[in-house]
Amino acid sequence: MALNSKTKAVLLGPLSKNNPILVQVLGICSALAVTSKLEPSLVMAIAVIIVTAFSNVIISLLRKSIPNRIRIIVQLVVVASLVTIVSEVLKAFSYDVNKQLSVFVGLIVTNCILMGRLEAFALGNGPWPSFLDGIGNGLGYGWILVVTGFFRELLGSGELMGYQVVPQAFYDAGYENNGLMMLAPMAVLIVACIIWVHRSKNKDLQEETN
Amino acid sequence: MDAISLIVRSIFVDNMVFAYFLGMCSFLAVSKNVKTALGLGLAVTLVLVITLPVNYLLENYVLKSGALEWLGPQFANVDLSVFSLLIFIAVIAAIVQLVEMVIERFSPALYSSLGIFLPLIAVNCAILGGSLFMQQREFANIGMASAYAFGSGIGWLLAIVGMAAIREKLEYSNVPKPLKGLGITFIVTALMAIGFMSFSGINI
Numbered sequence: 481m482a483l484n485s486k487t488k489a490v491l492l493g494p495l496s497k498n499n500p501i502l503v504q505v506l507g508i509c510s511a512l513a514v515t516s517k518l519e520p521s522l523v524m525a526i527a528v529i530i531v532t533a534f535s536n537v538i539i540s541l542l543r544k545s546i547p548n549r550i551r552i553i554v555q556l557v558v559v560a561s562l563v564t565i566v567s568e569v570l571k572a573f574s575y576d577v578n579k580q581l582s583v584f585v586g587l588i589v590t591n592c593i594l595m596g597r598l599e600a601f602a603l604g605n606g607p608w609p610s611f612l613d614g615i616g617n618g619l620g621y622g623w624i625l626v627v628t629g630f631f632r633e634l635l636g637s638g639e640l641m642g643y644q645v646v647p648q649a650f651y652d653a654g655y656e657n658n659g660l661m662m663l664a665p666m667a668v669l670i671v672a673c674i675i676w677v678h679r680s681k682n683k684d685l686q687e688e689t690n
Numbered sequence: 691m692d693a694i695s696l697i698v699r700s701i702f703v704d705n706m707v708f709a710y711f712l713g714m715c716s717f718l719a720v721s722k723n724v725k726t727a728l729g730l731g732l733a734v735t736l737v738l739v740i741t742l743p744v745n746y747l748l749e750n751y752v753l754k755s756g757a758l759e760w761l762g763p764q765f766a767n768v769d770l771s772v773f774s775l776l777i778f779i780a781v782i783a784a785i786v787q788l789v790e791m792v793i794e795r796f797s798p799a800l801y802s803s804l805g806i807f808l809p810l811i812a813v814n815c816a817i818l819g820g821s822l823f824m825q826q827r828e829f830a831n832i833g834m835a836s837a838y839a840f841g842s843g844i845g846w847l848l849a850i851v852g853m854a855a856i857r858e859k860l861e862y863s864n865v866p867k868p869l870k871g872l873g874i875t876f877i878v879t880a881l882m883a884i885g886f887m888s889f890s891g892i893n894i
Contacts (some may be wrong), residue, residue, distance in 0.1 A: 509815040512711040583822035665883035672876035679868035687871030
């Protein structure tokens with residue numbers, strides 16, 4: 481199963497040039513609230529990758545039999561069932577993380593990435609490209625989450641995945657954790673910085689007006 | 691009195707946008723001018739105020755563990771809360787459709803000004819978020835749930851109108867090229883959120 485250039489574009493495009501968060505502005509709602517630590521961001525990213533990939537496949541398989549008028553409801557039902565499964569699995573295997581994520585696992589249902597990709601891609605393409613598109617967009621969403629979580633945990637509590645990484649000598653020398661990083665608004669600011677870097681690298685994405 | 695303090699708290703302290711970042715997608719996309727922002731804000735408030743009490747009733751009389759007891763003692767152990775996501779989103783989608791039809795019938799002017807936003811509201815995270823928070827907080831009665839819905843809606847309205855006003859002014863400022871558009875909007879949101887955090891110490 482060699483990847484030809486088209487499937488490659490479908491899978492890798494969303495990582496940078498067509499990133500769901502940075503370029504398509506989808507799925508920001510849940511991205512910001514869960515990133516105060518690396519671990520929940522990682523779990524959230526994996527959950528979203530799974531749900532986008534499989535909902536894309538299911539809708540793509542059903543695309544010829546869904547009446548156009550009720551497709552939104554059908555999509556919501558498919559997504560909600562998948563999210564329910566993911567959230568039950570999370571509750572069973574990592575209850576602590578599930579508690580940290582609280583309502584945000586449920587909110588994957590209304591994550592605009594899902595609806596956006598279902599409408600824009602899965603309704604018009606076969607199951608295999610849709611699966612790749614789901615994985616690609618999930619990954620594109622995930623890496624932003626992980627980067628944001630990484631910086632917030634590192635600067636905010638000097639830890640990564642719960643392990644101390646900033647050495648004690650730093651604290652003895654007067655280094656302090658930046659408590660501001662643990663607050664929700666800093667997630668927005670870090671994403672803004674990622675956008676800044678990303679757009680100065682990709683000049684064609686820059687906008688003309690404010 | 692409780693209801694009033696709940697409303698004030700959900701407008702300022704637990705603001706949907708600035709404290710939980712719910713409904714960010716439409717918040718970023720539709721905040722280019724004050725008038726449309728106001729329209730969308732009103733529509734979100736309306737849908738929240740209708741869906742939240744309905745979901746509250748469903749949660750307490752159908753979904754919660756033991757909620758089906760009114761059907762007979764043999765149902766006392768039934769726990770349907772696994773389905774809450776499915777039911778909530780179905781109710782929201784149905785009510786959005788209904789509200790759309792009612793508005794179209796009785797106020798064509800309002801309909802044409804809200805038109806495109808109404809269907810989008812079904813996937814606005816603030817609406818589903820409201821229902822999920824309602825489930826988590828276990829409000830005492832339906833009045834409190836409605837008060838919470840109203841406060842959250844007004845809070846969301848306040849946030850998006852404020853954002854739109856700032857963006858209208860921003861048009862004339864000289865922003866670094868890579869930050870134009872989305873970037874500067876994010877930074878303004880962050881600053882507004884930090885501003886709103888000053889309310890969080892208030893005890894009402």
